[in-house]
Amino acid sequence: MTYSEVENVTGYIGNFKVTIRKKARYVDEKECNACGDCVKVCPSCTPDEYQMGFSTRKGIYIPFPQAVPSSYLIDMKTCLGNNPIACAKCQEVCEKKCIDFDAKDEVVTVDVGAIIVAVGNDVYDPTELDEYGYRSYENVITSMEFERLICAGGPTEGHFIRPSDRTRPKSIGFIQCVGSRSKKRGNPYCSNICCMNTIKDTVLLKDHYPDTDVKVFYMDIRAFGKGFEDLYMKSKDEGVHYVRGLPGEVEENPETGNLIVTVENTTTGKIEKHELELLVLSVGLLPRKDSDVVRQLLTLSRTSDGFLMESHPKLKPVDAPTRGVFLAGCAEAPKDVKDSVTQASAAAARANVILASDKLTVEAITAHIDPDLCKYCGLCVKVCPYKAITPTDRKKKIAPQVIEAACAGCGTCGAECPFDSISMRHFTDAQIYAQIDAILDTNSQDKVVVFACNWCSYAGGDFAGISRLQYPVSNRLIRTMCSGRVKDEFVLYAFRKGAPVVLVSGCHFADCHYIDANRQTQLRVEKLWDKLEKNGIRPERLQLEWISAAEGQKFAVVMKAVEELRQKVTAEEIEHTKEVLAPKPKKKPVEEAASSA
Amino acid sequence: MAQEADFKCLRCGNSFRAPYSPETEPQERACPNCKSNSVRRVKEQKEAPGKK
Structure with a gap:
């Protein structure tokens, strides 16, 4: 389904329902045989996006040569209009009567079992890099524009020319890492493809025009992968000049349109000036x-x-x-x-x-809602990162239900439920209270209760262990699948039981295994800080840390830091905390834990 | 220009200003001094008149 947009997706694994808008083409794609008669008579014209604006297209057009289906469509923004019909010359000449100005968008819904997201990428716009003069100098182009100019299906049918005077450039320079690997401007990551793309371009240039002087300005060439190094060597052997250093300035000679590139060659340590007839900026990729x-x-x-x-x-x-x-x-x-x-x-x-499966295996660790305890507040529906809980209806007293196939078991719903109506299989409240009890039953003043998420923080602890990093024995870990599972009541219960310090630890925001469940952790901890302060308890006694599985070092540092905090907590403070957080008569987690154990 | 707010580190006590926008909260933050993530926004003491 091409020329379409996904408007909505509901459901879950094996049972997705996707709503798709098929945009009106105004041309019957089944009847159109792409004869092109309509294009010849179309009076409207606009820059061709596919050719990077180097040529124009008509209001009726095929978006790109390999488009599927290979039939024309009308871009109504460029067309003179269909309501009322202003021109209709295309309709007059179309022998197969394919053109329908009354066509409308069609919305279809399809049931699918799985979805593959392949939305592609954008490319970096180097306009902000003033020193390269893109958009100031005609003969500074991007690697994408270069592709169109050298392509046989491009605006010049493969005759490589420079934009200013339409002559073939005899000297061409490529600047690498434009918009990539920079923390200040552009993006900090390597865009992966630019080095090999430039090497390919240089080989192509040398094959087509052996007399062309080609220079590449680079930080370092990343030619990893099968055959990549060979291509790099081939490029060098064919006479491409690689200059190690990124240019600091590009100026234009207004008479010739040539570009003067100033660069520090870091191999020789000298400032060099290179005069080039065309400059290609090897731009990076963006989401x-x-x-x-x-x-x-x-x-x-x-x-x-x-x-x-x-x-x-x-x-x-x-x-x-x-x-x-x-x-x-x-x-x-x-x-x-x-x-x-x-x-x-x-x-x-x-x-x-x-x-191919008749049945799907669901996660063993999922949430379960007790409809008898549910008060239909809908908080669980709101916080579920997977939309795995069906909506609630307070008026009709319809309790939400967990779609087990979609539930990943983060436990955020269980932590947020104010009525204890949600239990997490294998990580029940009773099990966690029992662990807190076990930690704090003796010498509670010497312990730090650490809630660590399974995927990052707990694994970070493992990494610290296998790295032989030492950390204090006072830290006692309770593993939860996600830090989002850590209910505020768990923390308060630990304080009631005499914990001097409690640490809640999870994945870094970008690493959360459960989409964004750890955002709820942070919000919950922030509320707890407020609550502790309101009750005269130092909020410092509740710590929050994001530790990845690779940060064994950070894990050890944090453990030492919380131990230092623990040593500063006085016995009076602990007693005061026990008093002010004394449990309300209704909630008896200790008994619950004991009975379930 | 990005909004800023006052923050306090609950590990080392360091106070600092950092970008803050209610629309994009919560955000992962770290104390510039000790790198702790126990960073708490210092809220204004006075509430708006008429607010409960």
Whole structure:
């Protein structure tokens, strides 16, 4: 389904319902045989987006040569108008009568078992990098524009010319890492494809025009992968000049249109000036702006670089955190064609596992709602990162239900439920209270209760252990699947039992295994700080830390820091805390724990 | 220009200003001094008139 947009997605793994808007083409794609008679008579004209504005297209057009289906469509923003019909010349000449100005968008709903997100990427706009003169100098172009100019299907039919005077440039420079690997401007990450793309371009130039002087200005060339180093060597052997250093300034000679590039060659340590007839900025890749719509529809999350986050970087690299959703191509990270094809194949195979199954295995750790205790507040529905809880209706007294196939077991709903109506399988309230009891039953003043999430903080503790990093024995860990499971009552109960310090620890925001469940952790801890302060308890006694599985060092540092805090908590403070947080008569977690044990 | 707010580190006691926008909260923050994530926003003491 092309020329369409996804408007809504509901449901869960195996049972998604996707609402798609098929945009009106105004041309019957089944009848159109792409004869092109309509294009010849169309009077409207606009810059061709596919050719990067180097040529124009008509109001009726085929978006790009390989478009599927290969039929024309009318861009109503460019067309002179269909309501009322202002021109209709295309309609007059179309022998097959394919053109229908009354066509309307069609909204269709399809049932699917799995979804693959392959939204692609945007490219960096180097306008903000003043020193390179993009948009100031005609002969400074981006690598995307270069692709169009050298392509046989491009605006010049493969005759490579420079924009200012339409002559073939005899000296061409490439600047690498434009918009990539910079914390100040552009993006801090490496865009993965630019080095090899430039090397490919230089080989192409040398093949077509051996007399061209080609220079590449770079920080370092990342030619990893099968055959990449060979291509790099081939480029060098063919006479491409690699200059190690990124230019600090580009100036234009107004008479010739040539560009004077000033660069510090870090190999020789000298400032060099290079006169070039064309300069190509090797621009990096960005996450697609409109991918945010898909992200929200599918409850996906992003990594800190803005690309969609995979479920697990090593074990589930094509799975999205939402079950039944898979990622392919640059939606997940910048990657070349080969990697995109590999990931797409893997995503298709993973999706097929679902489609070929009669039954799906659900997570063992899921939430369960007791409808008798539920007061229909809907808080669980609101906080569930997976939309795995059906809506509640207070008036009709319809309790929410957990869709077990969609539930990932983070426990955020259980932590938020003010009526204790939600229990988490294998991580019940009673089990966690029992662990707190076990820690604090003896010498509670010497213990620090640490709630650590399974995927990051607890694993960080493991890493500290295998790294032989020492940390104080006073820290006692309670593992939860997600820090979002840590109910405020768990923390208060620990303080009531005499804990001098409590630490809640989870994944960094960008790493949360449960999309964004740890945001709820932070909000809850902030409320707890307020509550403690209101009751005359130092909020410092409740600590919050984000520790990844790779941060064994940080884990050890944090453990030492909380031990130092513990030593400053006086016996009087602990007694005062016990008094002010004394349990209300209704809540008897100790008995609950005891009975369940 | 980005809004800023006052924050206090609950580990080392360091006070600092950092970007803050209610629309984008919660955000992961770290104390510039000790790198702790136990960072609490210092709320204004006085509430708006008429507010409960």
